[in-house]
Amino acid sequence: MKRLLALGLAAICLACALPLTACTPQQKLYSASWFDMFDTVTMVQGYAASQEEWDTQADALHDDLEHYHQLFDIYHHYDGMVNLYDVNARAGQEPVQVSRELFDFLQLCKTSGETLAGGAVNIAAGAVLSLWHDARESEDPAPPAADAISEALQHCNLDDLLLDSGTLTVAFSDPAMTLDVGAAAKGYTAVQAGQAARERGLTHALLNMGGNVYTTGPKADGSAWRVGVENPWPGEDAPQYVQTVELTGGDSLIVSGDYQRYFTYEGKRYSHLIDLTTGCPAAYYSSVAVYSSPDEGLGDLFSTALFCLPPEQSRRVADDNGLAVLWLGTDGEVAAQTDNWPGKAV
Template sequence: MNTRISIVLLLLPLLGFAATGCQAQKYEASFSDLFDTYTTITGYTMSEDEFSDYAAVIYDTMLYYHQLFDIYHEYEGIVNLKTINDNAGGSPIVVSQDLFDFLQWAKEAYSITSGSVNVALGPVLRLWEDCRTKAESASIPDAASLSEALLHTHIDALILDPSTCTVCLSDPEASLDAGALAKGYAVEAAAKRARDAGFTSGVINAGGNVRCIGTPQVRHRNAFSIGIQNPDETAENPLFDTIQVSDLSIVTSGDYQRYFIVDGTRYHHILDPTTAMPADRFRSVTVIHADSKIADMLSTALFILPYEEGLSLANSYEAEVLWIFGDLTWEATEGYKAMSQTLTP
């Protein structure tokens, strides 16, 4: 299918002070056709045209990775994850260097996170996705089906050959799903390309994956204010915390972001690969790191892993983290607390 996706840029000067010819102004762009999420780009530039150019670089980069990671659609001239999944059990196929690099990263992420982030979890995720899209039938995958699906989620079935840039799935029942890593990887690539093009001040917010570039070009401000959503939808304040950051990524994984309800129980999209069931240790986990792809990996892993194990992993990457538990109590690293505007030890 040849798909043409257009972007509508909503360019709004939002300065709280009078603009002059030598002052940057604040503009915003938004789109909702990539990665199944709503994305906003905020930037401080000298003109609307300049911002529009940077926003187009970001959009085009994210569109490129959206198509590479798509497991549902084909695109003319592109070998993507759907191509690999459709070829499961077959001969190796040649992929682009960009897709090969991502799959190498995905295999590294599996090792780094003790298997809690598994790009080969596709068979299990498909069962849950089928139930989510048919939530009115009030069912979840049965234990036998999940157990059978788990048999086909071994990361070793993903075979990469760097000498030929080829990929194959040795198990004909295996399938890949980039969901736990895709947005962070794409956002980081988009931020790098925009920065290389000259973009020095702005924020990309792709549905819980936030990438701050530089600092806001606003008088008396040297950091961006980023709100951390309250996982309690009944709370009067929709924000659990606000942090001050510059040139960093902030990624949150939460049980409130994508879910369905069966018999009064919420089933969200972050699955524990050891049980094939939604992880239930936390309501949300927020990770702050310089690299969005690492923050994305860690936010998923730390949502699944026990607190102490997750803390050790976070420390190994010098990441700052906020864990919110089921009873809305919280733990945070010292570095996170230093960025917080509202939480007190």
């Protein structure tokens, strides 16, 4: 699960206690939290001139987030739109016409997965991902059978995803293939919704979608938001955060880790992040953090890809794309970081 938390509302409020003229009574700090989207907690903190203005901004932001949640949902149909549930249900039999918005997102994911992410993120891998989802959500979790995984891997070829830009249609040449955009959807949504909020005037806000953090601008006094890369290693005296990163606007920080969404079977942890070369959970790292400025919505995709690639290949993908990355190893130590990584040790 992508997970990264702001360093506490009290710490953010501390800026308004300082004698800074930029932090005037006209700009107060407000917050809102929602639990009804993307199977995660969504939090926004930002500055507004009044409670009424904040409520208007927060309601508009929630509406945008809910729209993307419904558009990318693979489990439910919604009246008034063709979403991924509809695509998965019909595209194996006939081309399905979708909105320009959904088409462009699928095209972005397909192209980026192939050319940028080393093939480690594949939105056509729903057959494998659904096996692990069902195993994780069952009353008695256990890994899927090896033959079931092997069979599912035969239906994950991105070439079987047919996207026609002229007709805005999606089709599957393999009827057993399904789409799952969980590796990219939250990060993309955070950026799209955050940019729309900024255009509406919410210019000093931090949006956290289950660890996909995006800022529309700095705090009202011009200072940066400080966010913490969560410590993925358990321990009674372990600190809550490993490092902190400052975000000032249009940038984001996204973490992929094995410590939140997982199950344990016979003493072994199985996370939701799947290595598509084996069809089983990746186990190279405890977490991978990606800083992006500006973020075009691909930070989520990259953090997942880098988590699911072995060290040498993961580092090569990061370097080829100019990414700022922190890798946290399974041994309780920082495994590596790029030269442009902006984090600071706690």
